Amino acid sequence: MSEEDRCIRCGSCMRACPVVSTFGESVFPGPRSLAVDAPRTGKPMSMDELLKCSICMMCRDACPSRIDLPRSILALRAANRRGTLRPGHKRLVENIDSYGYSVRPDEGVHGPYPCKGPTTCLFPGCISRWRRPEILDDAAYVLRSNGTEVACPEDLVCCGSPLEKIGEHERRERLVDRNFPILEKFERVVTTCPGCAGQIVGYGIDAMHIVEYLYEVVGVEHLVSGLDGKGLKIAVHMPCHLNRDVGPHTKEYVHSILGAIPGLKVVEYPEEDRCCGAGGSLLSGFPEMAAALAKGKASAADRAGADLIVTSCPFCVVNLTNAGTMRTLDIVSLLRTASNR
Amino acid sequence: MIDLPKKEVDVLVIGSGAAGAISAWDSAVKGLDVSMIGVGTPATEMSSGCIRFNDDRSVPEGLGLDRGDLEDAFSRAERFLIDEMKTSGLKMEGARRDQGRYYRCHGTIVPENIVQGPTSSGGLDRIEGERICVIGFEDRTEFDHRLFAKALAQRSDLRVEHIAVGTTNGVLRNSSVDDLLDMFVDAAGSASGEVVFVPPFISLKDIDRWEELEKRSGRKFAEPVMDLGMPGARLRDALISSASRAGVSITNGASIVGMSISKGSLNEVTVRSGHRLQHIECGAAVFCGGGLVGGGLGVSGKDVIDPLGLFDVRYLREGDGIDILARASSGGIRTGPGLEAIVDGEKVRNLFVAGASLPGMNIVEGNGIGDAMATALLASKAATEASR
Numbered sequence: 011m012s013e014e015d016r017c018i019r020c021g022s023c024m025r026a027c028p029v030v031s032t033f034g035e036s037v038f039p040g041p042r043s044l045a046v047d048a049p050r051t052g053k054p055m056s057m058d059e060l061l062k063c064s065i066c067m068m069c070r071d072a073c074p075s076r077i078d079l080p081r082s083i084l085a086l087r088a089a090n091r092r093g094t095l096r097p098g099h100k101r102l103v104e105n106i107d108s109y110g111y112s113v114r115p116d117e118g119v120h121g122p123y124p125c126k127g128p129t130t131c132l133f134p135g136c137i138s139r140w141r142r143p144e145i146l147d148d149a150a151y152v153l154r155s156n157g158t159e160v161a162c163p164e165d166l167v168c169c170g171s172p173l174e175k176i177g178e179h180e181r182r183e184r185l186v187d188r189n190f191p192i193l194e195k196f197e198r199v200v201t202t203c204p205g206c207a208g209q210i211v212g213y214g215i216d217a218m219h220i221v222e223y224l225y226e227v228v229g230v231e232h233l234v235s236g237l238d239g240k241g242l243k244i245a246v247h248m249p250c251h252l253n254r255d256v257g258p259h260t261k262e263y264v265h266s267i268l269g270a271i272p273g274l275k276v277v278e279y280p281e282e283d284r285c286c287g288a289g290g291s292l293l294s295g296f297p298e299m300a301a302a303l304a305k306g307k308a309s310a311a312d313r314a315g316a317d318l319i320v321t322s323c324p325f326c327v328v329n330l331t332n333a334g335t336m337r338t339l340d341i342v343s344l345l346r347t348a349s350n351r
Numbered sequence: 352m353i354d355l356p357k358k359e360v361d362v363l364v365i366g367s368g369a370a371g372a373i374s375a376w377d378s379a380v381k382g383l384d385v386s387m388i389g390v391g392t393p394a395t396e397m398s399s400g401c402i403r404f405n406d407d408r409s410v411p412e413g414l415g416l417d418r419g420d421l422e423d424a425f426s427r428a429e430r431f432l433i434d435e436m437k438t439s440g441l442k443m444e445g446a447r448r449d450q451g452r453y454y455r456c457h458g459t460i461v462p463e464n465i466v467q468g469p470t471s472s473g474g475l476d477r478i479e480g481e482r483i484c485v486i487g488f489e490d491r492t493e494f495d496h497r498l499f500a501k502a503l504a505q506r507s508d509l510r511v512e513h514i515a516v517g518t519t520n521g522v523l524r525n526s527s528v529d530d531l532l533d534m535f536v537d538a539a540g541s542a543s544g545e546v547v548f549v550p551p552f553i554s555l556k557d558i559d560r561w562e563e564l565e566k567r568s569g570r571k572f573a574e575p576v577m578d579l580g581m582p583g584a585r586l587r588d589a590l591i592s593s594a595s596r597a598g599v600s601i602t603n604g605a606s607i608v609g610m611s612i613s614k615g616s617l618n619e620v621t622v623r624s625g626h627r628l629q630h631i632e633c634g635a636a637v638f639c640g641g642g643l644v645g646g647g648l649g650v651s652g653k654d655v656i657d658p659l660g661l662f663d664v665r666y667l668r669e670g671d672g673i674d675i676l677a678r679a680s681s682g683g684i685r686t687g688p689g690l691e692a693i694v695d696g697e698k699v700r701n702l703f704v705a706g707a708s709l710p711g712m713n714i715v716e717g718n719g720i721g722d723a724m725a726t727a728l729l730a731s732k733a734a735t736e737a738s739r
Contacts, residue, residue: 018644022392025584036556071604074391074646211626216353226356257625258604259355 014082016075017046023069023079028285029062029292032303038062041069045082057094060087062299065175065290066250068283080290088177098294099176106181110167110188112136112294119143131196132160133210133217135203136168137324145324148342149202149220155349156228160200163192169201169209175291186213198223202342204252204260204323205289219256220342221322225263230270237348239274244344245316246276247307247330248283249323264322264341271348279314281307286321288329304333311336320344355629360386361738362731363620363631364599365607366639366647368393369402369720370706370727372590373431374637377731379597383738386631387599388622390606393587394645394707394714400582402432402443402454404721410711411726413667415688424725424732429454431593431724438596439589451719456586482510484544485575486535489515494550499575503548514538528553532564539568546571605629610636610661610702612694617702634738635701637730638662638692639723642707643680644714650675655682657708663693667711683710690730701737705730 023041024030030040039048039059048055060083069079095103102112109115113136132153138146146162153160166189170182190213193199199217201207210217218226224233246268252260261283268276287293287303308330311319318337319330330338339347364375367389375387404425411421432443432454442457483503487496500513516538526534531552539547547570553560555574564572595601602624609621617636622629640647640658648655653675655664665685666678684704685693692702706723707713714720 016649020392020397020644022397026392034555036558071390072392074393074397074641074644075649076391076606076646208626211352254604255625257355257627258602259624259627259629262600262602 013077014046014049016077017042018075020074022072022074023077026068026072028066028068028287028303029064029299032306033299037299041079041083044086045079046077049082049086055086055090057087057090058096060090061096061099061176061291061295063290064250064285064287064292064300064303066285067254068250068285071254084174084177087175088179090177095176096295098297099291102172102176102291102294103178103181106168106173106185110185111140112168112172113140115140128159128161129197130158130160131193131199132162133169133193133199133201133203133206134162134166135201135206135324136172137328138202142324142327142340145202145327145340145343148340148346149200152224152233152342152345152349153200153220156224156233158223158228161196166192169203169206171205171209172291172294174209175289189213190215193217202322202324202340204249204256205325208251208255219252219260219322221252221260221263221267222256224345225267230266233267233345234270234272237271237345239271239348241273241275243275243277243315243317244268244320245279245311245314245318245336246282247286247311247319247321247326247338249321249326250285250289252322253283260322267341268320268344271345274348277311277314277316279310279316281310284310286326286329288323288325293325293329300329301332304329305335308333308336308338352627355624355627357630357632358386359632360384360600361634362386362734363388363633363636364639364731365389365620365636366393366641366645366706366708367591367601367603368395368587368639368641368645368706368723369590370641370723370730371637371639372587372594373428373724374639374705374727374731374734375599375601376431376435376590376594376597377728378637378735378738379594379599381735383735385597385599386602386633387594388602388605388607390604391646393641395590395720396583396587397644398583398586398714398720400456400586402586402721402724403719404429404452404454404725405719406450406452410667410718411722413711414686414690414709414726416690416726416729420729421725424728425721427728428721428724431728435593436586436589439592441585441589452721454721456582456589481508482544483512483546483548484539484542485511485513485548486538486542487513487515487550489517496548496550499548503575512542512544514542528557528560532560535564535572536568539564539570539572542570544570546573548573548575550574607659610659612699612702615697615700617699633701635703635734637703637705637727637734638684638708639704639706639727639730640708642683642713645707647708648683648713650679653678655679657684661694662704663696665710680713681711683712684708685710690726690733701734703730703733703737 029038170185173182200223207219287300293300322341361383362378362385364387379385436443443454445454485496485500504511605624608623611619620631663685666682668681690703691698705727
């Protein structure tokens with residue numbers, strides 16, 4: 011019996027899907043239609059339909075039969091990819107071929123800490139290296155001020171996650187071959203991006219997302235001593251790949267850290283775990299859909315009375331900032347802000 | 352991967368449906384340190400949100416449970432539903448019929464449940480306009496437009512009206528989709544709403560007709576699509592928030608991958624969280640992973656199995672395998688007498704089973720969520736004692 015044959019047609023995955031509930035099945039057929047029904051009935055699917063999934067993994071967690079629907083959707087993308095990528099995805103592939111990054115390097119930004127000596131590597135990742143360099147900077151600052159010096163080698167390239175999402179497995183392997191020999195020399199690899207953390211674990215290297223490192227290695231008490239939340243009211247956005255790929259323990263970590271910062275108030279709202287729309291190549295493929303999802307998320311946080319959204323993923327920061335309605339900070343940037351009195 | 356830091360708890364509850372939530376709540380209000388883990392959508396969430404307590408106690412009694420203890424557990428579970436659910440914002444009302452007591456939840460529709468429209472609109476946050484009109488049929492109760500309008504009106508930024516289209520069952524039966532379309536256009540003409548919600552008679556994929564509706568009336572049209580399991584989902588939310596208020600630490604999306612049992616005692620449960628494993632040392636554990644529907648049990652060949660293939664199983668209905676599903680659905684994890692789990696023929700003194708994982712309690716068999724909750728209270732009582 012194949013995994014998909016365990017489907018009991020309860021509809022839980024369809025209800026959990028943020029793309030279906032926002033745009034309707036006429037825009038996106040949904041996880042069950044794509045991963046279970048279409049392969050079973052031999053119905054052809056367009057690559058566009060497959061690419062509208064944000065790989066948020068909410069369907070996988072909702073499935074009572076434990077079908078890994080996102081994995082099936084990724085496999086279908088890989089099997090279905092010939093010449094049908096979106097313009098944004100073609101650009102992404104070109105960037106990786108030319109520069110080794112999914113985004114075009116900005117000349118104003120320079121690789122930050124090409125130092126030798128530290129045994130901990132801060133993996134830069136495309137977005138925090140080139141689009142949001144302040145997040146990388148803030149991460150290094152927070153680690154250093156808590157006793158961890160980090161190296162950030164210049165030669166590291168894209169982790170390969172965006173290529174996996176569009177079925178470009180050979181290209182991804184080439185990136186792995188470039189990153190692996192650099193990373194394996196370190197005792198510890200820490201990332202700011204949950205997508206990078208998951209990919210590097212896939213290399214066979216024990217990478218940690220920075221939230222895991224701060225909680226488990228630095229410790230909450232040490233981390234928050236002397237911080238001041240300045241009366242800010244924040245809404246947490248749990249990144250999908252942190253919460254559901256790196257693991258749900260990170261949700262407890264994020265709340266333990268933020269809850270321990272004096273003068274910071276975390277507001278509750280039901281959409282905390284809901285996808286912002288950036289992932290799974292949705293932002294690069296269908297930016298208007300990613301923006302609509304981000305806007306919904308931001309207005310939910312707004313309704314809950316938050317001053318700003320705090321997340322733990324540079325890509326989510328980019329997409330939620332694009333929504334334009336709520337200020338969004340990465341957790342490392344918030345920690346740095348809270349340390350300046 | 353490096354393991355997650357080891358954790359110690361008094362009671363670990365596996366499964367976060369109705370049985371898991373009430374069991375965890377019960378141990379936590381007694382002052383114990385309780386963790387609850389769950390993955391997948393529990394049957395409670397897929398249910399209609401109606402909870403039945405059977406008068407007939409033969410199934411739980413058949414598990415070797417004491418009649419007096421059962422009566423006590425049933426009445427405590429019913430009290431929990433009334434008192435605790437109220438604090439969680441859900442009003443439960445009980446009624447007696449068909450050899451049982453039935454509890455239904457009221458007021459479960461909120462604007463966020465009305466999830467989508469077909470063409471240009473989609474999702475309540477994307478409604479372009481403040482004035483909404485909901486059209487319904489005067490004499491068709493299966494689509495209650497007044498209820499929808501009332502739910503939408505909870506949003507203070509929307510002004511909502513509702514219009515009933517005069518019709519009879521006969522008209523609907525004889526109407527084509529295009530007749531209905533004409534009726535909706537006429538009705539929309541007398542409405543002041545910028546966005547008009549219509550009953551679900553036009554396929555959401557029939558874009559041409561939706562466009563025609565919008566073109567002819569100059570308004571945006573949408574269909575209020577409601578999750579089928581919505582009352583069940585609200586019930587589950589309320590159950591979870593009761594557990595959370597009592598101090599239960601809840602992890603969603605983690606699953607058990609192993610249990611270390613020696614000399615009739617459970618020492619440690621191994622849990623997978625994402626890429627990593629965590630070892631949880633617990634004084635006692637309650638398995639409320641659900642039955643065949645909730646995904647706690649599965650079928651392998653002719654047999655019902657648990658996800659770890661660890662527990663012994665028992666069938667209430669024996670059979671030769673022709674009627675595999677019926678046989679499997681009467682099966683469950685073997686316990687007792689009482690709720691102590693049996694592993695390799697031996698009782699495990701601090702591992703208890705409750706809810707739909709028990710033989711005969713499977714939702715497929717229809718023993719009801721109420722009975723599952725009552726057994727969960729007995730399991731938490733036993734777990735609380737065993738963990739001390």
